[in-house]
Amino acid sequence: MRGLSFWDPQVALRDVDVLAESPIAFEELWARSQIVVLSTTSVRVVSIRDRIVLKSIAGRPQDLQDVEALEEILKRQAAMRDEGRRADESSLADAIWATGIPCGFVSLP
Numbered sequence: 161m162r163g164l165s166f167w168d169p170q171v172a173l174r175d176v177d178v179l180a181e182s183p184i185a186f187e188e189l190w191a192r193s194q195i196v197v198l199s200t201t202s203v204r205v206v207s208i209r210d211r212i213v214l215k216s217i218a219g220r221p222q223d224l225q226d227v228e229a230l231e232e233i234l235k236r237q238a239a240m241r242d243e244g245r246r247a248d249e250s251s252l253a254d255a256i257w258a259t260g261i262p263c264g265f266v267s268l269p
Contacts, residue, residue: 183217184210208234 167175182189192207206214212230215223
C-alpha cells in the first residue's frame with residue numbers, strides 16, 4: 161500500500177494516515193465502519209476486522225503488533241457478547257484509546 165502519515169509529535173494519538181490505494185474497496189470499508197465518540201469528537205472508524213487486514217498487508221513490525229492487539233479486542237468483544245453484555249460503540253472507543261491504534265478515516269472528494 162502506498163500512503164503518507166502525518167502526526168503531531170506533541171500528542172501521541174493525533175495522527176492521520178492517507179492511503180493512495182487500498183486493497184479493500186472504499187465502499188466496503190464505509191459499509192462496515194462505525195461512528196464512535198472520542199472525547200468531544202465523533203469519528204468514523206474502519207471495522208476492527210478491516211483494520212487487521214490492512215495492517216497485515218502492511219506487514220511492518222508495529223503493524224503486526226497492532227494486529228495482535230486488535231485480535232485481542234475481538235476476543236474481548238466476543239466474551240462480552242457471551243456474557244450477554246453489548247460490545248458497543250463505547251467498548252470500541254475504549255479499545256482504540258487503549259491500544260493507540262489509529263482507525264479513523266474520512267472521504268475526500
